[in-house]
Amino acid sequence: MNPWIIVAIAGLMETGWALGLKYSDGFTRLWPTVVTIMLATGSFWLLSLAMKSLPVGTAYAVWVGIGAIGTATAAVFLFAEPVNALRILGVLMILGGIVALKFA
Template sequence: MPTNPWALVLIAGVLEVGWALGLKWSDGFTKLVPTALTIIGALASFFLLAQAMKSLPVGTAYAVWTGIGALGTATLGMALFGEPATLVRIAGVALIVSGIIALKLA
């Protein structure tokens, strides 16, 4: 497991994207395999975030984690599920990226 806390936040954020998409694929927790993968992904994501928070400020780590999750989920929602890719949505995603960068630099 990486010992760099920012690497842990990054991996946890990617796992957050996975379990968020898994919520959609699980069809309200009615499909066994997507449900199991969603739960495993969520637990792994929380575990890695908790490990990173041992040495990172809670507010910054949590905000970056949720930002990565929101960015990835919104982007993949547009790509995989045909959600609208409007100018306002894309601008919102760009603002999330800006916020993540600002928090990382803080």
């Protein structure tokens, strides 16, 4: 499988486990905790597979960026976090960094 697709899936799983941290309530709720740990493990494993053929700095930065954008976006819908121009600019800057690293 294409390593960039693997990084993208790993980044989406990172979004899942980051959101799972909120739902686990400090690891006091069993099933959200189990799902969070499974997603984190899967995300790290997929990232490690992608790093076999991608530069570590680029793969890691893209993975983190996908997770950050996904988490920030999902939090707006799931947790009613505020949307304002500065937050949107921040997300766009992360996206720009991901694109630059992908094509660097």
